[in-house]
Amino acid sequence: MRTVIFGTYDTAMHPRIATIAEGLAARGFDVAECNIPLGLSTADRVDMLAKPWKAAGLAVRLGNRWLGLAVKARKLGRPDAVVVGYLGHFDVHLARLLYRRGKVPIVLDHLISAAGTAKDRRIAGGGLKTRLLTLIDSAALRAADIVVVDTEEHLETVPDKYRAKAVVVHVGAPAPWFTAARDETAVGPAADPAAPVKVVFYGLYTPLQGTPVIGEALGRIAGAPVEVTMIGRGQDEAETKRLAAASQSVRWLDWVPAAELPALVAAHDVCLGIFGTGDKALRVVPNKVFQGAAAGCAVVTSDTAPQRRVLGEAAVLVPPGDPAALADALLRLAEDREALLKLRHAAHQLAAERFTPEQVVGPLTDRLLPPHAGA
Structure with missing residues (x-):
């Protein structure tokens, strides 16, 4: 089945679409890419949508990319299906226009709504801005034949009239994360009990991620045999650093290139997930949970319904927004290296399966496949 992965997505920022493409190829699909990254972060995109006076800049940039995508699409010919990568709220309309003949099914990777993202990032608190973003979401859902979401909880947020065409596809982890675990022997012999436990977090410091919770937890365990690497930049970064100031065992890094991130994470013992308390935080299982598990790290994240359902006993789950519980969890892992190693093995095995x-x-x-396929 010839499938085109389409849009202005950027896999360095949002690897989800790369995982979908890799998975389709592994299942025998003939996968081609029609992609010209927009060059804007999620925050930039949503900010432009929420501020009409910035919309002209977005339109010009988007129009330029669309011209290039149209040329690429023509060269690729007619596929059997098109998958529009996240954030594809506008790209899905171009895909519908380009592939309107032949009834090619259009799949929209609707990882999260524009309105939901704006609310989580405190860009739009309600009113006209939220209504505008909700209309953009609705138009995108209407244009797609299949809508992909990442959890059952997100499926429940899809409007009733579009829910029948929605399907849950977990975020998962691309191959380099599994390779990194093998290369770094991250699931090998127990670490030296005299060495500090190495903990890593990476992200954009959004409210969903709850990084101030991490910062306060690190401040509470100052002096413990725990070394932490915090990777990324974002809106809650300053507050997180302030709360963690008591600890001298935290390394702060700007964003690491996507190609280097799996090996860096795999060199740690523990990968931190998310700890926010907002609606979105309670509905997601984030990239870093799947990726950290694939890389052979023990996973410590918030105890929410979707994460509990997906991870089960293969992770340490703490109440959302609870720095004391997170601090206690990290101290227990530092004190019990056998339990730490078991968690690393369990997470990696779950990810592999x-x-x-x-x-x-x-x-x-x-x-996507007709009922008789493979019969």
């Missing part, structure tokens, strides 16, 4: 690209795209391929 359920989080590979080939595994996570199963529900999507079931929707």
